[in-house]
Amino acid sequence: MAAGPPPSAAPLLLLLAALLLARPPPSLQQAISAADLAALLAVKGSLTDLPGASFFSTWDFAAPDPCSSFAGLTCSLSGRVAVLSLGAGGLSGSPGLAGSLSPSLARLTGLTQLILSPGIVTGPIPPELGRLPELRVLSLTNNRLTGPIPASLAALRGLHTLDLSYNQLAGPIPPRLPALPGLKVLILASNRLFGRVPPVSAALLHLDLRKNLLFGQVPPLPPTLRYLSLSGNAMWGPLSGLASLSELVYLDLSMNRFGGPIPPSLFSTPSLQSMLLQRNNLSGGVPAAGAASDPPSYGPGSVVDLSHNALAGELSTALIGVETLYLNNNRLTGSVPKEYVKSVLQGRTRTLYLQHNYISGFPWDRGMAVPDAAEVCLSYNCMAPPVGLEGCPASAGTQPSRPASQCSAFRGGENPRD
Incomplete structure (x- = not known):
């Protein structure tokens, strides 16, 4: 009887057998054309x-x-x-x-x-x-x-992902390109593209056109969109078209010219973890979170930046638990809900910027201490910052509170300069 392989050789033989089985049969291997x-x-x-x-x-x-x-x-x-x-x-x-x-x-x-x-x-x-x-x-x-982006790319009917970002491409976006039926990811950020944004595919999940020269209103978008960035353009108009985007995870429309109110549904989108709308002309207020069956679950890493707009009225509790929250440089009034203070003390909110508003109350008791990893700024409001909350970034200025004349004029319905 023939002897079998020594025990030490068995693993090597098994490995060689696996490699041979993983290779296509010789009849299927062909040289490059x-x-x-x-x-x-x-x-x-x-x-x-x-x-x-x-x-x-x-x-x-x-x-x-x-x-x-x-x-x-x-x-x-x-x-x-x-x-x-x-x-x-x-x-x-x-x-x-x-x-x-x-x-x-x-x-x-x-x-x-x-x-x-x-x-x-x-x-x-x-x-x-x-x-x-x-x-x-x-x-x-x-x-x-x-x-330019070649218009001929619109003939790629099976295209799933198109990423031409961070180049020096110029000219308009070819009108039929974003509407390719199977297109799910379109990234044209950081170029020199101009003109209006054409209609987009109903299958699109990710749209990133930031840092271009685009103008006009946001085109109709599919409700399944998860990522939307149009920041750093010259776009305008209302944001009402975003109300149906129930699966958004990331939204950045900052540094444009958008106006009107923020759709209340954005404050009730369970998946939304980043909402960046700073430096626009947005008005209205921060609406209360809607009666959604699954309310937003802001948590670690969440960011909401609504700063440098014209938001007015009292702050609602819709943004409780946001880790990094910028509401500075607006026209918010009244007293801040105590839930925000609780979120800071619990370590859920690490940054809370409320400076340069018309806020008149912040429920902070003497003896409370801001956690080491947190930062709260209340300067230049219609109140003196409570003891222990005087620290603010240099950009907030050195004046602790607004002149009383500004606060009385604002309460009287006038429109004082910030």
Whole structure:
């Protein structure tokens, strides 16, 4: 009888067997297509590693199997390039690439993902990319791409994610691009785009257009949207269209020209953890939280910034438990509800800025102490800050309270300057 392998060799044999089973059968393994290899040669000819990078060091066109040896490359079983990740090749901290994007990328017609890592790649986005029928992810972020967003990208009917953020792209957003039926993530932040925001896809979950030159009103948005950032533009109009966004987690419309009241439903959205509406022209007040079956559960990491608007009236309890709460530089009046003091003392609220309002009362008893990790500012209101609450950031100014003439004029219905 033949002897079996020694016990020490058994784990190695099992590992080899597992590796052999994980590999596709030889009949399914095909060499990379000649057309894709020629396209990759053109792509490499238009790009170069920045000093300290070594992405292209593995791109040896004499290699027998580029699909397994080229960094950033994944091929399908048919030998077509399916994923092309240019630049880092999975290495964190790589300085990336320089050069430009070759129109030959469009010859890789099996591409499902095209990703460009941060670097200093310049020039336009090739309009030919609109001829990639299988493309689902196009991410060309953190480079120096210029020119317009090609309108041809609207032909990518299967596109799921488009990220062109942090470049120098200019011009309007192509009108049909945001409305692609399967588009779920659209990130065009930090460019030089201008004009109005076109209609968006009913499937969209994530929309980030911050830090551009966009104007006009917020377009109709799908109720399933979870992330919305339009900050740092020149947009205007009411926020009434946000009332139906019941699944929002993150909202940033700061530093625009939006006016009118804040929709009460935003104070009753259970999922909303960040609401940044500062530096607009918003009016009305902070409405009470609605009678939702599942009220907001503000907790660690929650941020609400409504500062530098024209919000008036008494503060409701809708924002109890927010960890970082900015309500400064508005026209709030009356006494602050005691629940806010309790939230600070319990350590739930770590930042409470109420300075530069017309508040007349804060239920703070002598002997109370602000927790070490918390910060409360009440300066320049219609009251002297209670003992122990005199510390404020330098931006709050040095005057502890408003002149009495301002407070009496405000109560009398006049509109004094802040």
